[in-house]
Amino acid sequence: MKLESLSLVNFRNYEDAELQFSSGVNCLVGENGAGKTTVLDAIYYLSFCKSYFNAIDSQNIRYGEGYFLLQGRIERNGENDKLSCGVKSGQKKQFRRNDKEYTRLADHIGLYPSVIMTPNDIDLIKEGSEYRRKFIDSIISQYNRTYLDRLIDYNRVLLQRNNLLRYFSENRTWDEESLDIWDQQMIELGSFLHQERKSFVDAFIPTFSSFYKRISGNAEDVSLVYQSELSDGGYREKLKRHQERDRQLRRSNCGIHKDDLDFLIDEHPIRRFGSQGQQKTYLIALKLAQFAFIEKATGVKPLLLLDDIFDKIDDKRVSALLQLVSERTFGQIFISDTHEDRVPRMFEEITADVRIFRISKEAIDVIGETA
Numbered sequence: 001m002k003l004e005s006l007s008l009v010n011f012r013n014y015e016d017a018e019l020q021f022s023s024g025v026n027c028l029v030g031e032n033g034a035g036k037t038t039v040l041d042a043i044y045y046l047s048f049c050k051s052y053f054n055a056i057d058s059q060n061i062r063y064g065e066g067y068f069l070l071q072g073r074i075e076r077n078g079e080n081d082k083l084s085c086g087v088k089s090g091q092k093k094q095f096r097r098n099d100k101e102y103t104r105l106a107d108h109i110g111l112y113p114s115v116i117m118t119p120n121d122i123d124l125i126k127e128g129s130e131y132r133r134k135f136i137d138s139i140i141s142q143y144n145r146t147y148l149d150r151l152i153d154y155n156r157v158l159l160q161r162n163n164l165l166r167y168f169s170e171n172r173t174w175d176e177e178s179l180d181i182w183d184q185q186m187i188e189l190g191s192f193l194h195q196e197r198k199s200f201v202d203a204f205i206p207t208f209s210s211f212y213k214r215i216s217g218n219a220e221d222v223s224l225v226y227q228s229e230l231s232d233g234g235y236r237e238k239l240k241r242h243q244e245r246d247r248q249l250r251r252s253n254c255g256i257h258k259d260d261l262d263f264l265i266d267e268h269p270i271r272r273f274g275s276q277g278q279q280k281t282y283l284i285a286l287k288l289a290q291f292a293f294i295e296k297a298t299g300v301k302p303l304l305l306l307d308d309i310f311d312k313i314d315d316k317r318v319s320a321l322l323q324l325v326s327e328r329t330f331g332q333i334f335i336s337d338t339h340e341d342r343v344p345r346m347f348e349e350i351t352a353d354v355r356i357f358r359i360s361k362e363a364i365d366v367i368g369e370t371a
């Protein structure tokens with residue numbers, strides 16, 4: 001897969017810009033605020049139909065304008081496809097593939113996979129369980145369409161069930177039969193999703209720990225443990241047991257929307273016991289494993305988007321990462337950095353096509369290229 005070109009119109013700081021990419025490594029260099037992350041996010045948009053950073057589409061429209069339009073030309077399995085994403089304020093997002101608009105955005109997910117690494121990834125370790133559920137969901141969704149469909153259904157059922165609980169409370173009423181209708185659907189969908197998550201985590205662990213070992217170069221033991229109330233069965237009884245609490249709190253307290261993934265290092269939570277360096281290694285290994293996993297499942301090498309990565313990790317880990325890059329483990333890569341020559345210098349010894357873009361508030365210039 002190769003993203004050939006990208007055009008951005010009224011997307012955040014860009015009024016009208018176009019980039020032609022190398023099939024190897026694309027470096028985006030420039031000062032803070034120049035728009036490097038914005039280019040990576042535009043690529044992410046074409047992959048996931050949404051921003052990695054800002055869930056509110058309209059906030060990505062350039063100040064003072066009424067719409068944005070992103071367009072990409074992308075080669076995949078010998079086909080040249082045209083992708084476009086348009087957002088007008090106050091209107092539904094329009095996403096097209098080869099000029100045909102999707103009726104369901106979910107149909108696009110997984111066709112042009114990508115993996116993004118950003119400084120914000122530390123949230124995966126530090127923040128609440130929803131970040132880790134999103135991590136799991138975004139991997140499985142890229143190779144398993146049924147999973148994504150049922151996840152969307154589950155979230156809809158959950159919302160309806162919560163609405164009903166609120167309705168009961170506001171109207172001082174209770175009707176177990178109506179609740180049962182949603183419970184039945186939650187059980188069906190939730191059991192499926194739970195099983196998929198469990199199989200995914202089991203299969204993911206060896207890939208993850210082997211990347212961790214390669215990057216850290218040492219023998220710390222890392223593991224992931226899938227935490228779910230559904231793990232030991234009896235979903236229906238558990239829903240019943242939570243009913244009184246659901247009623248009081250006016251929301252559903254039992255189900256896969258409460259799942260978590262424990263990140264362990266030598267059997268202790270990395271959040272508390274890992275050094276900063278270990279945490280960074282952990283995150284890189286998670287993302288590289290994500291890449292390997294999606295590639296294996298789909299047969300397509302995802303686009304790899306590395307935002308400011310070299311600013312956040314030390315030389316030892318950078319060289320381990322580059323070692324992997326030089327083995328051509330990856331396909332097309334996009335890397336942003338504030339230093340003009342740091343990333344290009346690191347690629348000097350690596351036989352890959354490298355194109356360097358200098359991004360400033362005024363223009364995007366290609367300032368270097370190896371063939």
Ligand SMILES: Nc1ncnc2c1ncn2[C@@H]1O[C@H](COP(=O)(O)OP(=O)(O)O)[C@@H](O)[C@H]1O
Pocket residue numbers: 011012013014030031032033034035036037038039059060061062063
């Ligand atoms: N909706 C918007 N309209 C115009 N400019 C925006 C909008 N949202 C963000 N920006 C600006 O876009 C610029 C680019 O940000 P970013 O891509 O994060 O820069 P970099 O990654 O190079 O540091 C920032 O200066 C930011 O203030």
Ligand SMILES: [Mg+2]
Pocket residue numbers: 033036037038307308336
């Ligand atoms: Mg940035």
